[in-house]
Amino acid sequence: MSNSCEQCTGGTEPASNKNPSNTIWDKDYGIPVLCLMLLIFGIGLHYFEVSFFSPVIALLWFGTTYIIIGAPVLGRSAKLIAHGHIYNEFVLMSVATLGAFLIGSYAEGVAVMLFYVVGELFQESAVKKAKRSIEALLKIQVEEATVLENGNLVTLHPKKVQIGQTILVRQGQKIPLDGILQSEKTDLNTAALTGESLPVFKQKGELVYAGSINIGKPIEIRVTHHFEDTKLSKILKMVQDATSRKAKTQLLISRLAKVYTPIVFWLAVALVVLPLIFLGSDYIFETWFQRALIFLVISCPCALVISIPLGYFGGIGAGSRNGILFKGSNFLDLMSTVDTVVMDKTGTLTKGMFEVQNVHAVDIDKKLLLELTAMLEVNSTHPVAKAIVAYANIQKSTFTASHVEEISGHGLIGKVGEYTVLAGNAKLLDKYKVPYDSKIDSNGRTLVLIALNNTYAGYIEVADAVKEDAKEAVEGLYNLKIKEVIMLSGDQQAVVDKIAQTLGIKVAIGSLLPEEKLSQVAKLKNQGRVVAFVGDGINDAPVIAMADVGIAMGGLGSDAAVETADIVIQTDQPSKVATAIKISHVTKEIIWQNITLALGIKILVLLLGALGMATMWQAVIADVGVALLAILNAVRIQHLKF
Structure with missing residues (x-):
């Protein structure tokens, strides 16, 4: 299981004992495939009652297979127990599978361990896939910059390049640092930064950003920001921070899992002990012990614990692919509750190019x-x-x-x-x-x-021209059942009214000072509205901070607005606000589908197991099957078009 799941179940191992080379989620599927073949062959030999496949040979056959596939899990379980961490999935699986061997259910014991390991491999693969679009961003920083010094070309790491120096970027190369274009013109591919596939035309004197690819002739750029202060570096830091900010649903499930695991562990113990008190001489230890083992297998909270963060990773990744940076899954969650969107005019709904x-x-x-x-x-x-x-x-x-x-x-x-x-x-x-x-x-x-x-x-x-997608942005918000779209501006009311009429905005307030914008948003919040504010300027930063969800236009927006915001629209397209809401709704819907699926099926099969109406094989399907269904459902976010 991944560390996130391990922590949720209370089984965190000291860092010094963690050895990635020994983890059960190694990319090599060879051992699981071998063990699956041995398991099927062993079941066949037993089913057809082949003469040489005696009980002793069966024990050796299945026991060897079990050790091959389960050794890492048993080893991790032993280490955790030694450090006082009993209530975790590794111990649950170890107890359940070793117990199966004790009662002679060799094939079932191997099957539980095998499918558990395969489930872990699938889970880790799904998590990596969900993170891939996010991690792709982390690889776009340039390691070398060609600097012009006294007519000579010198190659330096971008960290060593100073503000004011001139760098050369050849055709097809990534720009290593933010700066002012000194050459007459060029076309840039900014997809890595903004998600925009069309080339962006830049002229002499315009600002160009690190991470963009020069698709024109070689260009010269005068550096304006240090390496750590570039827009790209700030975006990468926000991306790295995003996965650490958990939504309320994640925190709830984490707390639930810490309570859930010890409860089911002791319920399994009670399932063995209590019948002895009530049944007396009719008590059959093997029957109740088997029920307890089935109960333990079913109870493993893997599906619940891994599918929730996986869903949020998928949502953040989907946003990244659409030029939307959610600074944490908590903001992704909160965006789904927004009922009022307040938008600045200049630079947000209009181009801000007068x-x-x-x-x-x-x-x-x-x-x-x-x-x-x-x-x-x-x-x-x-x-x-x-x-x-x-x-x-x-x-x-x-x-x-x-x-x-x-x-x-x-x-x-x-x-x-x-x-x-x-x-x-x-x-x-x-x-x-x-x-x-x-x-x-x-x-x-x-x-x-x-x-x-x-x-x-x-x-x-x-x-100031209205942005091409501004009308689409407003229509998209109303189509998502947003109660009200409001435009605030410092411009004259007549100017604001004219643009509002063009865009179909019903409430537009002009002639506002920055502090009056704050007052307007505060008034809406006091009415019980969940408010998202969209802005781009330095003056918008306080309002962005006050809103329930602050959204900044990241391409042309000020650093203050971008750093204050909870969500950054990297393409400067107001229509992406509706896209962000769609992604948040779909993410939340899929996560609650997984919670309902995992808890519903597990509770049902737990009851059947306790009543003796579920076999070990059904327990395996309930555990691994539900986990895989939840994972596939969570991964679905990454393949949806918004």
């Missing part, structure tokens, strides 16, 4: 207004500010900005030349009591209002 559409000036030259605004906005990292700076082409400007202050949720104020410049939303102008034509608030466009020396000077109109 372009200037129009400059409207009042009593001032348009070019001057644009230049003054751009010189102020160059001090901000907001997507709107970047769009204005890119459009204005201020490289030859004679102005300089000073005393710049960014007011969260409002905009910027600062000194540019002889002007005090305000650039932001209507709240900023209201804050500084600057009058303007309020009719422009209702035009449904994203505007940056500008004031010079406390006088309204015009506005710059910018546009």
